[in-house]
Amino acid sequence: DTAVSQTPKYLVTQMGNDKSIKCEQNLGHDTMYWYKQDSKKFLKIMFSYNNKELIINETVPNRFSPKSPDKAHLNLHINSLELGDSAVYFCASSLYLTVTEAFFGQGTRLTVV
Amino acid sequence: GIQVEQSPPDLILQEGANSTLRCNFSDSVNNLQWFHQNPWGQLINLFYIPSGTKQNGRLSATTVATERYSLLYISSSQTTDSGVYFCAGGNNDMRFGAGTRLTVKP
Numbered sequence: 001d002t003a004v005s006q007t008p009k010y011l012v013t014q015m016g017n018d019k020s021i022k023c024e025q026n027l028g029h030d031t032m033y034w035y036k037q038d039s040k041k042f043l044k045i046m047f048s049y050n051n052k053e054l055i056i057n058e059t060v061p062n063r064f065s066p067k068s069p070d071k072a073h074l075n076l077h078i079n080s081l082e083l084g085d086s087a088v089y090f091c092a093s094s095l096y097l098t099v100t101e102a103f104f105g106q107g108t109r110l111t112v113v
Numbered sequence: 114g115i116q117v118e119q120s121p122p123d124l125i126l127q128e129g130a131n132s133t134l135r136c137n138f139s140d141s142v143n144n145l146q147w148f149h150q151n152p153w154g155q156l157i158n159l160f161y162i163p164s165g166t167k168q169n170g171r172l173s174a175t176t177v178a179t180e181r182y183s184l185l186y187i188s189s190s191q192t193t194d195s196g197v198y199f200c201a202g203g204n205n206d207m208r209f210g211a212g213t214r215l216t217v218k219p
Binding site for chain 2: 101
């Protein structure tokens with residue numbers, strides 16, 4: 001009964017491929033996020049969705065496209081993968097857009113070779 | 114967007130020592146959290162603390178919202194406390210600081 005779950009946990013792929021990372025939360029939260037953690041451990045927000053509506057798109061390349069089929073799911077699709085996309089991607093959720101605690105998934109380590 | 118500054122960037126302690134980690138925000142925030150990222154990469158929620166003081170065992174946190182900073186206190190540190198401590202906050206979003214890397218030596 002994991003609160004925020006991401007799949008897969010590890011993803012190794014070649015440059016130029018297209019891949020997806022799935023995220024699901026069973027907390028009944030309205031808001032979901034994607035973060036990217038680089039090799040220096042810096043966590044940067046990429047997107048946030050509130051009730052399936054895109055709220056934040058933080059100057060992420062167009063190759064990254066989030067999709068929220070319902071408020072419990074926020075998937076991340078990445079086209080034409082590049083070496084620089086290698087990172088750990090975290091999904092998170094919070095009850096509302098403001099003033100509430102956020103909970104994170106276990107992360108997906110993406111390695112592009 | 115809001116800038117989050119954490120200090121110190123690195124901290125090495127002997128087991129049993131106490132420490133204080135600080136987080137400054139460039140503007141007022143409605144939400145503020147402290148996380149511990151363990152050596153396996155998991156982000157563990159420590160405190161949700163937009164204002165006031167909270168305690169959980171050997172850890173406590175204080176946020177002075179009017180002065181835009183928060184402090185995390187770790188007392189009687191243990192080797193299992195090692196990892197990276199992040200604060201994060203915002204209004205319609207959550208921005209992270211660069212973290213404090215804590216190493217507790219036995």
